[in-house]
């Protein structure tokens with residue numbers, strides 16, 4: 001039994017791998033990415049560009065892969081600057097993974113979707129699983145297509161494809177660099193470093209968010225869930241809390257009274273404005289028992305605790 005992860009060294013993969021090794025043991029985890037960063041890893045690694053269909057098939061056969069966590073993606077902000085690449089990686093890459101999994105008998109494929117699938121015609125608050133999905137970004141368009149392809153493979157080929165729609169994710173282990181909600185991680189680390197922060201979103205932009213430990217648990221729980229109970233493929237909305245840059249600034253000031261934020265919105269404001277401020281998580285709770293350990297305040301405290309003393313790493 002081998003679990004293959006694509007896009008392993010990104011923000012989600014880095015932390016998912018730690019958990020998978022704990023659950024499965026290092027010999028059963030294969031980390032792949034388009035580039036493998038230098039390091040000593042307790043699991044096997046292979047270079048894999050998910051746009052390369054033949055290499056996907058070769059690695060599935062070589063390692064007798066039984067589950068695939070497909071994380072390789074070009075995220076929202078980067079996708080607006082690299083549209084061809086976003087199309088190739090997010091859409092062709094996902095189609096390649098699904099076809100190879102179907103043809104080679106992979107038991108489960110787990111794919112995170114995103115709030116990026118929504119657009120300004122989606123209701124703003126408490127968005128249900130099935131709703132208007134007319135995104136206005138290249139990222140969103142490719143991720144809607146990935147959701148639809150996943151449902152199609154489930155229905156037409158009985159391929160067990162599962163996933164969640166992630167909100168913005170907050171973590172201290174990896175520096176995010178390609179998404180629209182990255183400001184939250186940046187604002188916390190600047191506050192911890194004793195510096196002011198220039199925020200690229202307006203102060204009142206409320207978005208759904210989640211702390212990474214809860215995000216990883218959610219993905220593992222959906223992977224291990226009873227398949228009979230799953231009514232959807234990737235459409236399970238999840239979030240822990242919603243907040244705006246101003247709310248985060250205020251909370252950070254309770255820890256760092258001198259902390260100040262300057263607001264200079266850029267092109268990412270338009271992306272954020274097209275996304276909802278909160279999601280209805282009822283289906284995830286009912287079908288596979290979704291829950292979170294961290295609320296807004298405990299997330300901020302935990303981030304600060306882990307980032308203190310880590311500035312040298314972050315400043316690189």
Ligand SMILES: NC(=O)c1ccc[n+]([C@@H]2O[C@H](COP(=O)([O-])OP(=O)(O)OC[C@H]3O[C@@H](n4cnc5c(N)ncnc54)[C@H](O)[C@@H]3O)[C@@H](O)[C@H]2O)c1
Nearest residue numbers: 007009010011012034049050071072073112114166168169
């Ligand atoms: N981080 C978030 O806030 C967030 C929110 C919603 C959904 N998601 C979803 O979670 C998943 C993982 O996102 P992440 O935050 O870890 O992204 P990330 O940008 O941090 O990492 C993506 C990884 O994919 C790799 N990659 C890029 N092109 C590739 C290719 N052609 N072949 C193979 N690998 C390639 C990159 O090297 C990188 O390691 C994605 O599906 C994303 O849509 C993330």
